[in-house]
Amino acid sequence: MPTLTLRTSRREEFLDLTPRVAALVAEAGGAGLCHVFVPHTTAGITINENADPSVVRDLLAALRRLVPADGDYTHAEGNSDAHLKASLMGFSASVPYQDGRLTLGTWQAIYFCEFDGPRSREVRVQLISAR
């Protein structure tokens, strides 16, 4: 199963994985379901707008308001907010593909969601072909 490696550069950051995932789908060809999985607990994955970078900034700022970093937490590592933000976004995104192309909407990108960086991270991409 192909694994993408990435390096985040801030505590919180969304990285667009679409070109790398699309390249794997193009290489495999055919039709099926592309499942992108994050094997971490303080980073997640979501889909959102690829055009205006202010959308991603607003998403991160709104998540910070929802889940403050300095809330009343018991976990000693000081990243409880990151664990919840990751669960809110989720740990996988599944996108159908056809003829070796992801069927994303025009404005959609697949974002890796870092909530406790900077770190080295991994993402697993599994293609389940349709019959």
Add this chain to the structure above:
Amino acid sequence: MPTLTLRTSRREEFLDLTPRVAALVAEAGGAGLCHVFVPHTTAGITINENADPSVVRDLLAALRRLVPADGDYTHAEGNSDAHLKASLMGFSASVPYQDGRLTLGTWQAIYFCEFDGPRSREVRVQLISAR
């Protein structure tokens, strides 16, 4: 891959897609995983109660309290709240099926979640058959 088209009639609204998805599954028959995908960035998809419509009203009201429409956003289109609500609900729902029937729980329905309507929208339904 079958595509459902729908027309929402309010800014925020949950539309029950279950009958249309179930019809596609019945037509295909057999067993597998039904993957329902929303190719938008200001609408999502979730599963929730089909019996009492007050549940869906409460979900929408609680999401509005969590993510105010008039927050301190930088995205100029004025729909940043819709982008976050969509990411919180997610862009796909996956439901197993057997003998041509979705294995939803008794009280479950699959809801299209409009957060920036009214609009014309699409939903893609992909069936991955099990072996």
Add this chain to the structure above:
Amino acid sequence: MPTLTLRTSRREEFLDLTPRVAALVAEAGGAGLCHVFVPHTTAGITINENADPSVVRDLLAALRRLVPADGDYTHAEGNSDAHLKASLMGFSASVPYQDGRLTLGTWQAIYFCEFDGPRSREVRVQLISAR
């Protein structure tokens, strides 16, 4: 399709399903996508840290702050908060497997998320083998 039954013992609780799901994957062997589905509307499923139990306590506490149990809801059963918490976590988790083993990250566990217990609950586990 294998169905796990479980009994929750509190109103809100995360139960680690990983050993039971891993056993089903080991029995089947091979590679594919393991789809774990919750057929309820006041319980969900997520992935998060398996090492320090304070992470799960913090997740539950932070969700309670986000979605108060005694908010201004119209649904008469008094569990509207549970419906929204379930939609925020989601109703399925999908994890790739290889050689009969889930490819979870080192710190990841699959958690059943009870938000309106104690109750008897079910979880469906579907394995879609890869070709």
